Amino acid sequence: MKKADILVGLLILFLSAAMFIMTRKFVGHTYTGYGPERFPRFLALAWGILGLCLIINALRNKFFEEEMKITRFGLGRMAVVLGVTVATLVSMDYLGFLAATVIYIFIVMTYLKEKSWLGRILASFGIATSVYLIFRYIMVVPLPEFRLFQL
Amino acid sequence: MDFNALVQGFVTVFQPWNFLLAIFAVVAGIMVGALPGLTATMACALLVPVTFGLETVPAFVLLLGIYCGAIYGGSISGILINIPGTPSAAATMMDGFAMAKKGEAGKALGMACIASAVAGLISALFMTFLSPQIAKIALEFGPPEYFGIACFALSVLVMISGKSLTKGLIAAVFGLSLTTVGMDPNTGMDRFTFGSENLLGGITLLPAIIGMFAFTQIFEDIDKPVMKTYQAAKIGKIIPSFKELKRVGLVVFKSSLIGSFLGSIPGIGGETGCFVALGEAKRSSKHPEKFGTGILEGVAAPEAGNNGTTGGAMIPMLTLGIPGDAVTAVMLGGLMLHGLTPGPLLFKNHLDIVYPIFAAMIMANILMGILGLTMARFYARVINIKKTFLIPAILVLSIIGAYAIQFSFFDVGLALAFGIIGYFMRYYGYPLSPVMIALILGPIAEQNFCRALMISKGSYSIFFRSPICDGFLILAMASLGFALYQRRKQAQRDAEISEESRG
Numbered sequence: 001m002k003k004a005d006i007l008v009g010l011l012i013l014f015l016s017a018a019m020f021i022m023t024r025k026f027v028g029h030t031y032t033g034y035g036p037e038r039f040p041r042f043l044a045l046a047w048g049i050l051g052l053c054l055i056i057n058a059l060r061n062k063f064f065e066e067e068m069k070i071t072r073f074g075l076g077r078m079a080v081v082l083g084v085t086v087a088t089l090v091s092m093d094y095l096g097f098l099a100a101t102v103i104y105i106f107i108v109m110t111y112l113k114e115k116s117w118l119g120r121i122l123a124s125f126g127i128a129t130s131v132y133l134i135f136r137y138i139m140v141v142p143l144p145e146f147r148l149f150q151l
Numbered sequence: 152m153d154f155n156a157l158v159q160g161f162v163t164v165f166q167p168w169n170f171l172l173a174i175f176a177v178v179a180g181i182m183v184g185a186l187p188g189l190t191a192t193m194a195c196a197l198l199v200p201v202t203f204g205l206e207t208v209p210a211f212v213l214l215l216g217i218y219c220g221a222i223y224g225g226s227i228s229g230i231l232i233n234i235p236g237t238p239s240a241a242a243t244m245m246d247g248f249a250m251a252k253k254g255e256a257g258k259a260l261g262m263a264c265i266a267s268a269v270a271g272l273i274s275a276l277f278m279t280f281l282s283p284q285i286a287k288i289a290l291e292f293g294p295p296e297y298f299g300i301a302c303f304a305l306s307v308l309v310m311i312s313g314k315s316l317t318k319g320l321i322a323a324v325f326g327l328s329l330t331t332v333g334m335d336p337n338t339g340m341d342r343f344t345f346g347s348e349n350l351l352g353g354i355t356l357l358p359a360i361i362g363m364f365a366f367t368q369i370f371e372d373i374d375k376p377v378m379k380t381y382q383a384a385k386i387g388k389i390i391p392s393f394k395e396l397k398r399v400g401l402v403v404f405k406s407s408l409i410g411s412f413l414g415s416i417p418g419i420g421g422e423t424g425c426f427v428a429l430g431e432a433k434r435s436s437k438h439p440e441k442f443g444t445g446i447l448e449g450v451a452a453p454e455a456g457n458n459g460t461t462g463g464a465m466i467p468m469l470t471l472g473i474p475g476d477a478v479t480a481v482m483l484g485g486l487m488l489h490g491l492t493p494g495p496l497l498f499k500n501h502l503d504i505v506y507p508i509f510a511a512m513i514m515a516n517i518l519m520g521i522l523g524l525t526m527a528r529f530y531a532r533v534i535n536i537k538k539t540f541l542i543p544a545i546l547v548l549s550i551i552g553a554y555a556i557q558f559s560f561f562d563v564g565l566a567l568a569f570g571i572i573g574y575f576m577r578y579y580g581y582p583l584s585p586v587m588i589a590l591i592l593g594p595i596a597e598q599n600f601c602r603a604l605m606i607s608k609g610s611y612s613i614f615f616r617s618p619i620c621d622g623f624l625i626l627a628m629a630s631l632g633f634a635l636y637q638r639r640k641q642a643q644r645d646a647e648i649s650e651e652s653r654g
Contacts (some may be wrong), residue, residue, distance in 0.1 A: 036335035074374025113541035139204030
């Protein structure tokens with residue numbers, strides 16, 4: 001945690017400086033003298049102080065050991081699910097919400113090592129269809145429709 | 152307090168559709184709470200977009216049912232498998248699981264349910280009678296007072312969140328920084344939008360909440376190598392005897408009041424309520440040494456303490472527009488989605504909404520008592536639902552929930568980004584709730600600060616002329632000072648313990 005705290009502290013200091021520099025572009029004064037740059041500047045200052053505190057605490061060994069640890073395995077799994085989610089969102093424009101979601105659920109369940117084929121198929125169609133029907137027809141949310149052959 | 156309006160509120164919530172919705176919500180809430188890892192905040196965040204298609208009263212019947220049910224539901228897995236379903240059930244599982252090991256799981260579940268329902272009901276009544284009075288006082292509040300309250304709420308939130316004060320403050324400043332994205336409320340100038348039109352309106356609250364509480368949880372769940380299924384303890388007899396109920400009656404009542412009071416302080420949620428109530432029950436008990444060994448008082452006190460916060464937490468949200476905890480922050484988002492602005496004017500202009508909300512809260516707690524006791528064996532089975540089925544369902548609901556607010560895929564991306572940030576924040580010990588609550592409190596603080604300056608023509612003395620504002624600012628500083636003192640004391644204690652163990 002010590003190393004992580006120092007790295008995060010440095011990142012926060014960098015963010016603080018970047019935020020402060022960016023506020024120089026916020027011009028526009030009110031008659032009260034409180035312009036659009038004031039609050040972000042105050043926050044940039046707060047970031048700076050807190051970043052320093054974090055680094056100092058870490059250097060003085062005043063930090064809490066993490067209860068959970070990020071592992072490569074965990075990060076990899078998150079990245080895969082994230083990647084599949086982004087791919088699904090992109091494909092939704094062509095495949096439509098329903099088809100893309102059926103495929104998405106099936107892939108995620110397979111990746112999570114759900115063994116039952118029938119379970120995967122039923123859950124994919126069941127979840128996707130019920131969500132689609134509720135949002136499309138009860139809540140009248142305009143969802144992307146299948147238009148692959150119209151391209 | 153308008154009794155006619157309350158009666159009318161009951162008439163509204165007892166209409167068949169609302170009543171059925173309440174039953175569904177309470178059962179679903181208990182199920183969500185019972186599943187380890189799924190929290191009331193997450194359930195409400197996922198449901199708010201669904202309520203978009205409903206009228207305001209049914210929407211709140213649904214959300215309040217889920218809220219009350221999930222807070223109780225957390226105790227089920229705590230008692231049966233020693234894993235709290237929700238963070239606020241952490242204190243319950245100590246005695247609850249010990250009872251389960253003695254073959255009294257059913258009785259522990261029954262006690263938890265009765266204590267939760269009684270406490271929820273007391274806190275709902277607390278909310279019903281107190282809110283209109285607070286709203287009346289709040290009508291007199293001006294911008295300096297609101298600024299003071301927002302500062303106080305932020306300080307309390309930081310004080311209670313996580314082990315490290317610095318990290319709690321960083322989380323709160325992160326949330327506040329997010330509120331500066333978009334158009335400046337005074338001059339209309341865009342800040343930190345990086346040329347994106349999607350950011351002109353600022354960070355949309357609900358996708359951010361869905362990201363922080365739903366996606367983060369999912370990412371955390373999938374990074375474990377084994378998707379566990381649990382073996383729950385046997386249930387046995389559910390309802391405690393009359394003699395036992397009589398014995399714990401006072402503990403339940405006292406813990407309910409503690410929970411209701413703590414809940415009404417902005418920033419304090421069920422997690423604090425349950426531990427304070429348990430501590431008080433232990434302190435006032437003739438046999439404090441028995442706590443932790445599996446006694447009914449050890450289940451009743453924390454359960455009454457955490458469900459007691461539910462009604463209390465609604466008070467600042469409804470009367471001042473300041474969320475009491477993360478769930479009420481979501482509810483606040485829900486109210487805004489329905490075109491309502493929480494605050495004292497809600498009590499002046501929308502009594503047709505406010506009183507049905509009170510009635511719905513009371514009804515949800517009564518239903519929770521009935522459905523919790525009668526369906527206890529069913530909820531015990533829910534724990535065994537496979538995560539391989541749950542995770543994809545929650546992922547899809549999160550995606551569509553984020554999309555449905557503005558029909559925007561940008562919001563889905565935003566939610567995913569918040570999910571990733573939340574995932575790393577959790578692992579490195581940064582609390583998530585301050586981010587979300589600061590996201591709500593930031594604009595309240597900044598806008599009221601500006602308004603106050605406009606009234607005073609730029610003079611900062613306006614903040615020192617209002618005793619209420621001064622009072623809250625002093626309280627804010629005091630709570631931060633207290634937090635610093637407490638943590639220093641804790642560090643000293645830890646150092647002493649480690650020295651002793653070395654010696």
